[in-house]
Amino acid sequence: MxxxxxxxxxxxxxxxxxxxxxxxxxxxxxxxxxxxxTDEVSHTGDTASACMREFIDISELYINTSSGTIEFIIENKGTSGAELASAVAYNISGGYCAISVSGKTIFPGGIALVNSSVCSIYPSCDTFDALEVTTSCSTHAVKRSIDLTECS
Known part of the structure; x- marks a missing residue:
């Protein structure tokens, strides 16, 4: 037993x-x-819980040759507001263009159209290779290419 x-x-x-x-x-x-x-998210201090609820999606890049601007849409699919800190577009020849987005906040379920002047290295039809958007607590680097068929 x-x-x-x-x-x-x-x-x-x-x-x-x-x-x-x-x-x-x-x-x-x-x-x-x-x-x-998912995108890499870096967590620091008290913002970690907010970062966990943040998820942004970045559209394709578009060069508007008539207005000389670069355009893309950022959508916040998360459950907390995403404050944009910076955006940088890179091209295949190694150049880059800083895009002014500082201070824009995208609320949950919201979208923002980013429409910024193209840097002097981009008035022609150079191909953009990547776009990196940084929010207040995370970096979302998304490789994007653009259709250059409308460039002349």
Missing amino acids: KRKAVSDILALVIIIAIMLSIASMFTYWSKEYAKDV
């Missing part, structure tokens, strides 16, 4: 250990998966 009780207790301990191992592996895998399919 005592052997049966000891055996049952050992079996229970082994089952619990296996369940905890599986649960910890699932938690690790889900974090890694989330990291792979």
